[in-house]
Amino acid sequence: MVIIQRLLVAIGLSAAATAFTAPATHAQSTATKVENTVEIRCAFTMLRQSSDWYFPAGTPKALLWLQHGFASSNDAVDETARKFAAQGFLVFSPTLPTANIFGCTVENLANNTNFLHNVADLFGKSADPGDKLGRSFADAKKKAGRPDMALPNAKVFAGHSAAGEAVPYVTQVLRADYAAAFGSVRGLILFDPVKSFLGNNLSSSLNHLSNTTLPILAISAPPYSCNRDGNGTEELIEQISRPFRGVRLTSGSHIDVEASSAPAPDKVNCGTPQAKNVSALQTLAIAWAGDFVTGAPTADYYPGGTYYEAQRSAGTIQTLQ
Incomplete structure (x- = not known):
């Protein structure tokens, strides 16, 4: 398991000798999108939720779970999902409910912990092709014309807004x-x-995960109403004591990850994503995810690296502290 401290040590040793490489999102291949459903238990019922699968051109380097935020759907993260798939990730992007009488929601509106255990069950049993995630994947790869593709063992999880707590x-x-x-x-x-607003799902989970070597990085916007004054980022900074915890987009919008896929109401309420912020977010996120999988840092995308420092000098990003 790669740890962020090791990444930074390796970066420190190699940054001076590492030449600048083009941002990861510039060299893209074709990705195929398939829409189907995935089953998730909810109390004594079974939900059949919309799920999007994005297939890379070749053998996937990892499974990337990309989860939308509160009052949204998987359509809102379509552009970023495609970017990840174009760089070799098999992307799984389900829609999770915003409202549900049994508390089966992406945000904790009452008590969604039982439901999140059921979401975890998808990945906990992902090695079983006959279980819920395996069945959804089997259907998707058939529709994509990729019947011989195996579900990758390596996984990277990414969540936006309320899913930044759920993940x-x-x-x-x-x-x-x-x-x-x-x-x-x-x-x-x-x-x-x-x-x-309710519960301590974020603080408790980050507190426990801080005792592991699992890399946890954020790309955040400045505090304002759409991100509840940056309360999730502040929780991350408080709970995760590590040399590097990610960046803040200095002129960012809460919905930068939605990019061109952002629904009109999101842009009205939270601000239209700027191209420079979307580019930085996608470039850094894809590079970091790739480094998580390989365990080898790409120095350009961390403090001291050419791309990172160019973005910081331009005022696009600040290091989270």
């Missing part, structure tokens, strides 16, 4: 209940995470 919670459930599956998670990327 760490699910990861901690894997750690507690599905040791083998947790061992396959290479790292987390949180896109402007937001802490729920």
